Amino acid sequence: MMPMIPLGYWGKPLDIAYGYLYLASDEAAYVNGNCLVIDGGAARE
Secondary structure, three states: OHHHOOOOOOOOHHHHHHHHHHHHOHHHOOOOOOOOOOOOOOOOO
């Protein structure tokens, strides 16, 4: 599975937390109806 992740490491809980932090911030005030994919660029089949 690791070769399919371009960033080269398994995601950490902090990686997910930063996504939540962004969505809860004022910077995301105009964001709606979007999927935030936090997967290190992993290839999908």
